[in-house]
Amino acid sequence: MPVKTGTPSPSRRTAAEHAPIAAARSAVPHRATPGGATVIEFRGVEKRYDVGAVGLDQATFSIERGEWVFLVGSTGSGKSTVMRLLIKELEPTAGAIRVAGKDLAEITHKRVPYYRRNIGVVFQDFKLLPNRTVHDNVAYALQVTGGTRKEIRAKVPDILRLTGLSTKLHNYPDQLSGGEQQRVAIARAFVNHPPLLLADEPTGNLDPETSIGIMQLLYRINRAGTTVLIATHDNAMVDKMRRRVIELSHGRIVRDEATGLYVRDESTREFAVRMRDGLPESPPTVEQR
Amino acid sequence: MKVGFFLREAVRALRRNAAPSFAALATILLTMLVVGVFIPIVQATTGAANDVRKRVLVDVYLVRGATQADVARVRQTLAQMSDVKRVEFVSKQQAYAQQSKQDPAAFALLGSNPLPDTFRVTPKNPDDVLTIAAQLAPTSSGGRATPVDRAIDSVNTKRDDTKKILEVTRFVKLMAATLAALLIAASIFLIANTIRLSLYARRREVEVMKLVGATDWFIRWPFVIEGIVVGAFGTLLAILLLAIGKIAIIDPLASDFTLIAAPSTMPFTALIVVMMAAGIAISAIGSGLSLRRFLRI
Numbered sequence: 201m202p203v204k205t206g207t208p209s210p211s212r213r214t215a216a217e218h219a220p221i222a223a224a225r226s227a228v229p230h231r232a233t234p235g236g237a238t239v240i241e242f243r244g245v246e247k248r249y250d251v252g253a254v255g256l257d258q259a260t261f262s263i264e265r266g267e268w269v270f271l272v273g274s275t276g277s278g279k280s281t282v283m284r285l286l287i288k289e290l291e292p293t294a295g296a297i298r299v300a301g302k303d304l305a306e307i308t309h310k311r312v313p314y315y316r317r318n319i320g321v322v323f324q325d326f327k328l329l330p331n332r333t334v335h336d337n338v339a340y341a342l343q344v345t346g347g348t349r350k351e352i353r354a355k356v357p358d359i360l361r362l363t364g365l366s367t368k369l370h371n372y373p374d375q376l377s378g379g380e381q382q383r384v385a386i387a388r389a390f391v392n393h394p395p396l397l398l399a400d401e402p403t404g405n406l407d408p409e410t411s412i413g414i415m416q417l418l419y420r421i422n423r424a425g426t427t428v429l430i431a432t433h434d435n436a437m438v439d440k441m442r443r444r445v446i447e448l449s450h451g452r453i454v455r456d457e458a459t460g461l462y463v464r465d466e467s468t469r470e471f472a473v474r475m476r477d478g479l480p481e482s483p484p485t486v487e488q489r
Numbered sequence: 490m491k492v493g494f495f496l497r498e499a500v501r502a503l504r505r506n507a508a509p510s511f512a513a514l515a516t517i518l519l520t521m522l523v524v525g526v527f528i529p530i531v532q533a534t535t536g537a538a539n540d541v542r543k544r545v546l547v548d549v550y551l552v553r554g555a556t557q558a559d560v561a562r563v564r565q566t567l568a569q570m571s572d573v574k575r576v577e578f579v580s581k582q583q584a585y586a587q588q589s590k591q592d593p594a595a596f597a598l599l600g601s602n603p604l605p606d607t608f609r610v611t612p613k614n615p616d617d618v619l620t621i622a623a624q625l626a627p628t629s630s631g632g633r634a635t636p637v638d639r640a641i642d643s644v645n646t647k648r649d650d651t652k653k654i655l656e657v658t659r660f661v662k663l664m665a666a667t668l669a670a671l672l673i674a675a676s677i678f679l680i681a682n683t684i685r686l687s688l689y690a691r692r693r694e695v696e697v698m699k700l701v702g703a704t705d706w707f708i709r710w711p712f713v714i715e716g717i718v719v720g721a722f723g724t725l726l727a728i729l730l731l732a733i734g735k736i737a738i739i740d741p742l743a744s745d746f747t748l749i750a751a752p753s754t755m756p757f758t759a760l761i762v763v764m765m766a767a768g769i770a771i772s773a774i775g776s777g778l779s780l781r782r783f784l785r786i
Contacts, residue, residue: 287700310704317702327697331505343494344703388701 237265237301239396239427240286245295247281247451255281257451259295263429265395268422270438271431273448279431281451283400286429287321288312300395317345320389320426324401326381328373328388334360335369338388345392355391363387363417379410383417390421397421399430403437411437412475420468440475498711499718502691509687510719513772516683517723520676521768525731527672528760531665538658538665542615545654547622548645549608559640560606566638567610570624572617577609605642615655622646677771684716684775688783695783705784712776720772724765732757 240263247255256278263269271279284290285297288304297304300318307315328337338359339352347355360366363383373381382402389397399418403411415437422428432438438445447455466474503510551563560578567576579587584604589596612618626634626644636644688695698708735757 289700313699313702313704313707315702316700321700327693327700329694329697331501331694340698341701344698344701344707346491 238262238298239265239267239300240429241296241298242282243296243298245285245292245297247278247285247290248293254278254451255290256285256292256448259448259451259453261446261453261456263427265427266422266425268419268428268441268443269430270441270443270445271429271448272433272435272438272445274433276450277448278451279433279448280400282448283321283398283429283431286398287316287319313344317392318394318396320386320392320394320397322382322385322389322397322399322402324404326373326378326385326405328381328384330373333370333372334365334376334384337373337384338391341388341391359387359391362390362420377410378406379413382406382410382414386414386417386421390426393426395426397426397428399428401432402430403432403434408436409476412472415441415475416468416472419471423468437475440477495710495714499714502711502715503718506687506691509683509690510715513680513683513687513719514723514726516679517720517768517772518726520679521724521727521764522730524672524676524767525727525760525764526734527669528763531669534665535662538661541654542658543611545612545615545618545646545651547610547612547618547625549610549625550642550645551606551608551640552642553605555606555640559638563608563638563640567608567625570621572612572614572621573610574613575611577611579607579609581606615658618646618651618655680771681775681779684772685779688712688776688779692783695780699784708784709777709780712780713773716773716776717769720769721765723772724768727768728761728764731760 240261242259242261245256245259249255259278259282271282273279281290285292285304286299288307291305299315302315304315329340332340335356338356339347342352342355357366357369360369363386365380365383365387368376368380368384373384376384382405386402397418402418403414406414411434418428418430444458445455446453549563549567551559555563564576564578567573581602581604584607585596585602588604610621612621622644624637625641626636628634634644636642695708
């Protein structure tokens, strides 16, 4: 976990007023923690699609263990390309990507599934298996790795309790709200306790209040030590979170800064309260548990 | 391999995707039914055509005064020809006995035996009949056939009839083979397409499985098992219907008409085995192969 000695716990008011750009402009591209390992490293990565479009151009950055990083930029700026490169759905045209010290180019096609088991992935459209219950959707991630029934019985209810889905165990995805479906997706992504969690527009389909619930959940996971990389274009959310932001534009990194008012040791509840601040028209909590 | 898990997955998929599974099942049932009816028909037709072709012979009539030595020499000549499969000698006495049995009154009138010694030559391939005849009695420049041996009086192939028989039977066989090929191709395409459609509906599911870190075969086995189940079940239903048809319709007729009981058709058990193997193989391999496209993520 990066140690940042900034304002320890700012009042909600000041927090809301602090836009990331106004905040301390950290020139350090990545905040290396002493003894912390680099989880993601992009070195001059370039991705050109067959049609000639540029997905990513000379991207270089690294993310340390336990970090929380936002990837922002308008549609087509290359956020999803970064995500798809990280799960090895795409191959870079040039440059090298290392995840947990391993060069992705060295992973053979056959080994890709095993590699993916170390990464939790959450998508905007949830990507749940439609003909499985909530429980079975989460259990599938364990079954894939050869998890035994005993393991499934032990882990699945736990993670569903954590994500607040204990009562929806036997529901099918189409019987759930968007927020609930995204919680299932997060539960599935996290059930193996991967060291890295990728979220591609996790709140893109959700209303602000539900989004906060999802972010809160991701925050809880991050606090447990998992590195979290979130692609989003929800600027209000990013501004409030005050975390490291990498901005992409036309495939180039135009900004990489750790916004100053980084809050450590904030409880999930405090976090939610702060996030909800400046959201005056917020309806009575539905997702919030 | 976790057989139990894959089996449960396959059964779950079949239950949750009842409509596409039923479509695949119905397709296999129908195609197998048609194939099951058609295979014996093609076989019977081909068998009948071959039967007719076997009757095509070359009759070699010897001169009236042929001696024992002449007979032996001609037999030798015939046996040495490469296209000849079998040579049967019918002596004038035998021929007389046979013919007079058919029409005793006519032969009683004749008094003496007008029939010559005859060789019945069966060719290896019915198509060679005319070649054999031409070799034995090449047509000279005058247009008259001159036998190669002075003991041979004439060579008879019933030229026009033979030609007609060969042409017609060749056409029948060709038609049967073409129809069989078309039918089998159509069946494979139909089954493959149905499987493809049902997989296409579930391609997102496959994509999700890949993203969660499932290996290709972890995803594929349930689909293959599903294919085996659907293929086996569809074929089984087809066989049941065929058996009912055979018992109810063909068997009672078979005692009345010898044509239907043509010896050249496949026994029913063999037909069942072939159909079962084909049904399961096409459906299982089809599922496994069609999935490849969706596994490339």
